[in-house]
Amino acid sequence: MRDSERAWREALYGPEGFFTRGSVPADHFRTAPLIGPELAEALLVLLDRVDFALGRPARVDFVDVGAGGGELSAAVRELAAGSLGDRLHVTAVDVGPARELPGVAWERSLPGAVQGLLVGHEWLDAIPCPVVSWPCADPWLERWWPLRPGWRAEIGAPRDAAWADAVSRVRGAALAIDYGHVLADRAAGRHAEGTFAAYRGGRRVEPVFDGSCDLTAHVALDACAVAAGGSWVLVSQRDALAALGLSGSVGGSGMAWLESLARSGRVAELRDPAGLGAFGWLLHGVGVAVTDLLPPLPPWQP
Ligand SMILES: C[S@@+](CC[C@H](N)C(=O)[O-])C[C@H]1O[C@@H](n2cnc3c(N)ncnc32)[C@H](O)[C@@H]1O
Numbered sequence: 001m002r003d004s005e006r007a008w009r010e011a012l013y014g015p016e017g018f019f020t021r022g023s024v025p026a027d028h029f030r031t032a033p034l035i036g037p038e039l040a041e042a043l044l045v046l047l048d049r050v051d052f053a054l055g056r057p058a059r060v061d062f063v064d065v066g067a068g069g070g071e072l073s074a075a076v077r078e079l080a081a082g083s084l085g086d087r088l089h090v091t092a093v094d095v096g097p098a099r100e101l102p103g104v105a106w107e108r109s110l111p112g113a114v115q116g117l118l119v120g121h122e123w124l125d126a127i128p129c130p131v132v133s134w135p136c137a138d139p140w141l142e143r144w145w146p147l148r149p150g151w152r153a154e155i156g157a158p159r160d161a162a163w164a165d166a167v168s169r170v171r172g173a174a175l176a177i178d179y180g181h182v183l184a185d186r187a188a189g190r191h192a193e194g195t196f197a198a199y200r201g202g203r204r205v206e207p208v209f210d211g212s213c214d215l216t217a218h219v220a221l222d223a224c225a226v227a228a229g230g231s232w233v234l235v236s237q238r239d240a241l242a243a244l245g246l247s248g249s250v251g252g253s254g255m256a257w258l259e260s261l262a263r264s265g266r267v268a269e270l271r272d273p274a275g276l277g278a279f280g281w282l283l284h285g286v287g288v289a290v291t292d293l294l295p296p297l298p299p300w301q302p
Helices: 003-013 038-053 071-079 083-086 139-146 157-168 183-187 221-229 235-241 254-271
Strands: 061-066 088-093 104-107 114-121 129-132 152-154 170-178 197-200 203-205 214-216 233-236 280-286
Touching: 003 129, 003 214, 038 061, 038 071, 038 083, 038 114, 038 170, 071 104, 071 233, 083 088, 088 197, 104 114, 114 157, 139 221, 157 170, 157 221, 157 280, 170 221, 221 233, 221 280, 233 235, 235 254, 235 280
Parallel strands: 061 088, 061 114, 088 104, 114 170
Antiparallel strands: 129 152, 170 280, 197 203, 197 214, 233 280
16 A cells, blocks of 8 residues: 555544544535435435336345435435335444434445345545555556646545445446546646545645545546446436436425425536535446436546
8 A cells, every 4th residue: 555545544544534523525515416415316326216117126225435424315215215114224334423313234244145226325535545656557547537747636545446346246227426536637638736625624734644624636537437347327416416307496385485486406416517416426337227227328527
């Protein structure tokens, strides 16, 4: 392991690490599960499609890997209704301290087998990887981020391996939602400075490796897709949410109108092309055709 990856890993997951000590996104930044229940609603539509494609088995899993404060798991558990709700097992997986959430199992590592939908929401960007600069001889860089003089980069191999391992446990679908980039952008030098960054208290700060801040870097989702293999699509969150029917229409009267207005604002935030809407959705179908889960959509252009 290179020194930069080791230092990053220690700073997040060592004994005094940022996540080991129990930091959650709610303390430092805003992620989609913190906005409201709308992401969970959309994921339940996707899970229903997975469940149908699997023939509505007796047990269906929703696994939230890198669950943080568990907000997404809790919302999925609360909103799941009917037959799916009765058969649903929700598991939050995180290396940080366990949380008590009604109806949600909390684990430190991934289950051996998942039948249903596994979601990694802003999980892969929290997996440390080597931070390097030109010149650097590395097979991952040669294929996925060919460096030129002066460029910096992150070697995404640890994310590829983590994602391939997660997908290998699934029958149904696996979805990574994250900010990131694709080869065409990287090769064109759009991220010539690299994307390694630190955040504390909602603000970008100078990276320090003492566990006081979150350390992150954009995810090469195209490399993760190829590493996990099988059938997959890589689309924008904006398009995926629309394809799952998430609407922010305003209507009704009185309190209903006010609530629809608030919801419309939350949906707009999730779909904002300059913000969360530009996140990538990497969706793999495993034993299920990915075309049964989402209609054809334009490829992700972060
Ligand atoms: C950026 S947070 C995202 C939390 C949450 N999904 C959200 O979007 O609000 C990343 C989380 O991934 C967890 N994590 C990192 N590597 C992990 C691993 N190998 N297994 C389980 N959790 C992990 C961290 O502890 C942290 O809570």
